[in-house]
Amino acid sequence: MTDFQTLLVETPSDGVLLVRLNRPEALNALNSTLLSELGGLLDKAGGDDAVRVVVLTGSEKAFAAGADIKEMSDKSYAQMMKLDFFTDAARRIEQFRKPIIAAVSGYALGGGCELAMMCDFIIASETARFGQPEINLGVAPGIGGTQRLTRFVGKAKAMDMILTARMMDAAEAERAGLVSRVVPADKLIETALEAAAKIAGHSPLAVLMNKELVEAAYETTLTTGVALERRLFHSLFAFEDQKEGMAAFVEKRKPDFKGR
Ligand code: DAK
DSSP states (O other): OOOOSSEEEEEEETTEEEEEEOOGGGTTOBOHHHHHHHHHHHHHHHTOTTOOEEEEEOOSSEEEOSBOHHHHTTOOHHHHHHHOTTHHHHHHHHTOOSOEEEEEOSEEETHHHHHHHHSSEEEEETTOEEEOGGGGGTOOOOSSHHHHHHHHHOHHHHHHHHHHOOOEEHHHHHHHTSOSEEEOGGGHHHHHHHHHHHHHTSOHHHHHHHHHHHHHTTTSOHHHHHHHHHHHHHHGGGSHHHHHHHHHHHTTSOOOOOOO
16 A cells, blocks of 8 residues: 555554645645545555554645645536546545544645545644635535535534635634544644544444444434444344453453454
């Protein structure tokens, strides 16, 4: 998993893949190379048992300042339709079954904010700024911004941000429920990696099921969601990891989950 033009990839600890968006000259604007590299990397990581969780980050100045405006500006309607350049990458991110944590410092704008929102949760540095400023360019969010932002922060703030293009700082984003925690800039990666290591130490099967269940809360009614939860809870008793987790508690030792 090396040799990318637009990504820097590391394995800082067992089971954790750290992916840095790396187009410093364009504040990590998302172009077709970056999206195809990220999609390909996630496809590989999805099938690799050694990867249990992904941390996605940018630079201190920008997580990503949006889709690459220079790449898009001259495209015609027909080209945009044919290219459909976000759809494939978005699908691969949305369908990635393992957890992805977005560690956001600086700008997360337009497609950058949408990319962060596609992750499972966002840890933000105090310098993070979120926005959907597409209206300034005469367009609208195009990879879920109008839908996800509204679900996360509610209609009033979503309308305000999307129609005025104002940015939300980290403190407001945390109050509004867009981010799970805010930490000092120099602690961002450390905090995200600690959270990732914690997840990587859990039963990978239980992690997959827990992720699926929380995602279902956005797609289904409460009654159906709770019924699904009960069924998946029952089914976890088919795995050795459940026996190991409960035995370890009773025996006052650390569990050794095998993902079976
Ligand atoms: N695209 C391309 N280049 C960008 C960029 C972007 N989004 N953002 C910044 N850059 C480049 C700048 O042009 C500049 O390059 P040079 O001039 O040095 O060559 C370099 O990064 C540094 O930026 P600045 O000089 O502007 O830096 P500042 O600190 O002064 O300002 C800023 C930072 C983030 C406030 C500013 O750069 C800015 O406003 N950037 C644009 C933010 C924005 O409008 N984002 C939304 C983009 S539209 C689709 C679905 C969705 C989308 C598209 C298609 N389909 C379904 C097909 C999504 C659209 C968007 O995200």
